[in-house]
Amino acid sequence: MSTGRRYLDEDDVPVRARGGSRPRTRKRPKHEDAKPGFVTAVDRGRYTCLVEDRTVVAMKARELGRGSITVGDRVRLVGDLSGRPDSLARVVRVEERRSVLRRTADDTDPVERVIVANADQLVIVSSLADPPPQPRFIDRCLVAAYDAGLRPLLCLTKVDLAAPDDVLETYSALDLPSVVTSRDGDLDPLREQLAGRVSVLVGSSGVGKSTLVNLLIPEAGRAVGDVNPVTGRGRHTSASAVALTLPDGWIIDTPGVRSFGLAHISPDDVVAGFPDLDEAVAECPPGCAHTADVPGCALDSGTAAGRLDADRVSSLRRLLASREGADDSRAQQ
Template identity: 55%
Template sequence: MARRDSARRDWDESDVRVRPNKSGSRPRTKDRPAHRDAVTGRIVTVDRGRYTAVLDEDTDRERLVVAVRAKELHRRPVVAGDLVGLVGDVSGAPDSLARLVRIEERATVLRRSADDTDPVERVVVANADQLVIVVAAANPEPRTGFIDRSLVAAYDAGIEPLLCITKTDLRDPAELISHYTALELPVLLSGPARDAAADDDGATLPLDRTLVEALRARLDGHVSVLLGHSGVGKSTLVNALTGADRATGGVNAVTGRGRHTSSSALALRIEDASPGSWIIDTPGIRSFGLAHVDPDRIVESFDELAEAIAECPKGCRHTEASPGCALDDWVAQGRAGDAGTSRLASLRRLLGAGERPGESREDKELGIQ
């Protein structure tokens, strides 16, 4: 017994065996590196987990850099137009690969949902300040529903909308334009085609140089996103404005639909324009759901009606069927000005774009009259 007590008194901490940590001896921390040395670039396209960014744009050091995302970004979407922080090999040399470690604060975000009942938001582009909605006067037929949906998304994102109507030689667009006179929506029209562009099948597409130059003036100094269905001439306009070679396609004579020729969003610099002038061409989007848009956000974009929200009951949808909606009395009392009635009708047309009962999937893809 005395021997055991003596042995215990001779022990110290060095006699304790510690099982090694399988995950390593380095202590874990939630602190992430600040990456203060990261350089800022603009994402021009995303393709299968590779992010292409332009660095030092509008300087003699401008270059394209390909990057992969860092693990700490998790699943945050990175889209065309994003300003991002890059580290590692940012030389832009062949086969080089940088690391994307940060998404800078976005000025605007254009979002959509896959369907009006789908709560998941999908980011389309970032940091655009203009949305150009391209439709054809005919072939394919213009649908006011799609235009309405695009306008709702633009107002929600704080992006200025612009309507561009092509193929006016096939049909007078006056009736289509009449739907939007109360919105003070800028409209650009094509005239007679004075040139032609060959598509990838060898056919010719009309190209109105006057419209191209009018668009160039509107887009100068802005980051603009072009949205439109296949077959309306969107890619033809992009090619003429940027000197790019985006594939163009015609319209199926049976279905009346265009053939999708773009597969990914791509930011392109506008030729003969001021620094910072970009077009973000989007692939043919077959659905533009509005589940993510709060009705109050739409009303707030109408300055003469916005204050009426305070007098509406909680949860008011601001439609004609909404009980107790204050917008009707607001307009009837003349508090929205002389154009109040037409402005309210325009607002409710936008609000109703996501709530029309009985819409089929095709209606949501192409919009409805």
């Protein structure tokens, strides 16, 4: 006789569907038909890529996860690669990077910011006046260039306003390639240094990066701002990094920065960014921190004997101190 009751089994347990009814898998699609591209700009999750001779806008495929894609990346794309307005492709793979230029907001910030990928050369742009040169900023960029394996190039602008001799003398011991430019001057020496390379331009606001880009590539139309006559700082006329093609090579213009943090670079690698001080550092006692309060630091004796440039020693020590969080209001200059 039936009692009206039914025994329950596992088929009666409710199961909430997750992500639809398709079975989950860890296997990523191979996308054998994906086309190679070069990322020229990034804007709010959209990636402008050069695919053959077409400019294609793409989004990142979900299977790539949270990994970043930046200007200079070599990628693979699928989907609508026509380049037509309102078309959208997908980036399904990021090729291995041969170089990565990074910085942090300051010397104690643990968050690395990737500036560009796959560059060959770091062009450190510094004006000779309005705003005046910032040797310590140049030093920071040199450390970052050596750490990333990039060839550094010092580009001094506004030579019509001030002479470059003092700045060039500061770095004479480094055998550092350099060019001197002005708005109305000959840019052929700079073009020769850029030829055949992917070059990233870095500098403080107002030093003339965008002006240089517009002179080299008139159709680029990069915005140019004025410099505050009191602070010596200009507006951030470049809002984001963008790669622009040259007849032979690429230049990547980046936003002007007021600081170039090196928290991602170890103290030993910071010291390695000062090759003109190598011989002296090698004579320091084991474990020397190379700061001014360390007894026996060879930087002191080398400076006293006139073998080392006192400003370069001071810059190194400022960098090391600022990485330790020391209060130095000029450490970022």
